[in-house]
Amino acid sequence: MEAKIGQFIDSIGNFFKGADQFPWCDRDVILDCERDVAEASNGDSDENKSESIMRLSWALVHSKKEDDVRRGIAMLEASLTNSNTTLQKREKIYLLAVGYYRSDEYSKSWQLVQQCLEIAPDWRQALTLKKAVEDRITKDGVIGMGITATAIGLVIGGVAAALARRN
Template identity: 30%
Template sequence: MEAIVQEVVKPEDLKKFEQRFNEQCLRGQPSATAQFEYAWCLVRSQSPSDLRKGTLLLQELFHKTADETAKRDYLFYLAVGHTRLKEYEKALKYAKAIQQVEPGNHQAREMTAYIEKKMKKEGLIGMAIVGGAAAVAFGALAGLGVALAKK
C-alpha cells in the first residue's frame, strides 16, 4: 500500500491530463473519464493544493455517478488523497466505506490497516513531541525555581 500512497505523478502526465480535462470543460461538461484521470493525477501530486483539488473532483464524481465500480475507485483514491494530506480520519472513512459495500475487498482492508498504522505512528510521534516539550518546560520551571530560591 505504501507504494500506491507514495507514488508521485510525472509532471508531463499531470500536464497532459489537465489539458484534456480543461479542453473538455471549455466545450461543456468534461467526461467522467477525463475528470477521473485528472483527479487521479492530482492525488499523486506533491502539491497540497493539487491534492485538495483532486479530492474535490473525486467527490464530485462520486456524487454524480450510479456506477458502483466507479464509486469504489473514487472512494479508494479519495482515501489515497486524504492519506497524502494526512487527513487520516477522512481517509479512513472512505476506506471503510468500500468495506461496507465489499467486505472482502482486499485492497480496502489493506488501505484501512495502512491508514490506522499511520495514525498510530503519528499519534506516538505527536505524544513524544508533547512529552519532550513538557520535559523542557519542567526543566525551565525547576531552573527558575532554583534561581528564585537563591535570592
Template identity: 30%
Template sequence: MEAVIDDHIDPEELQLHSRRYEEELSNGQVGYNTAFDYGWCLIRSRKQEDIMKGVELFKHLYKNGETKARRDCLFFTAVGYTKIREFELALECIDTLLRAEPQNTQAKDLKRVIEDRLKKSGLMGMGLIAFGGATVVAAIGLVALLTKKK
C-alpha cells in the same frame, strides 16, 4: 499499498492532464475518464492544494458518476485524505467501501496502512507534547536555579 500512497507524479504529466481537463471543461462537457485521470494525477501531486482538488473531484465523480465506478472514487478519495494526513476522513471513505465490499483486499490493505499511519502520527504527537512539557520544566528549573544564585 504504501507505494500507492507515497507515489508522486511528474509535474509535466500533471500539466498534460490539467490541459486536457480544462480543454474539455471549456467545451462544456468533461468526460468521465478525463476527470478520473485528472483526479488521480492531482492526488499524486506533492502539493496539498492539488491533492485536495483531486479529493474534491473524486467526491464529485462519486456523487455524479456511474454507480460501478463509486468504489474507485471512494478508494482514491481515501488515498488523497491519507496523503494529507486526514486519517479519520480516509477511514470513513474506506469503511464505506468495505461495507459495500467486505472482501475487497485492496481496501483492507489501505485501511491497515491508514490505521498504522494514524497510530504513528498519534505517537509522534504524544512525543512532541512530552518533549514540549520537558522543555517547559527544564526552563522553569533553569530560571529557579539562576534566581536562587543571585
C-alpha cells in the same frame, strides 16, 4: 552487525519521513490527462468524458503538489453523486481517501476507506490504504506524546532550576 545498525537507522528514518507505498504522479501525466479532458469535452460521449475526468482525478490525488491533490479531491467530491455503478462509487471514494491521506487528513481518509470496505470488504487497495492510515494515526500519536513529554520535561527542568537558584 553493521548491516543491522544500518537497517535500524533506515527504519527510524522511514518512520519520521512518513514515506508511503502509493504511486506518485508527475506534472506531465497531469497535463496529458487535462488535455484528454479538454478533448473529451468537445463532442465525445458522456462515458469518454467521465473516464477522462476519472483519470485526471486519479493523477491529481497522486500528485506531490498539495494544490493538485486539493483539486482532485474537489473534482471527486463533485462527481461522486454522478456515480452510475457501485464500482464507480467505490473507485471515487477510494481516490478521495487517497487524496485526504496525502493531505494529512487521516480521520477523513479512514472514514472513506471504511466506506470502500463496506462495498468491497476484500479489496486489497483499500485494505492497504486502511493500514497506512492507521499507521500514520498511530505514528502521529507517538510523536505527539513525545513532544508533550519533552515540553513537560522542559517545564519541570525550568521549575527545578528556579528552585535550585533560590536555595
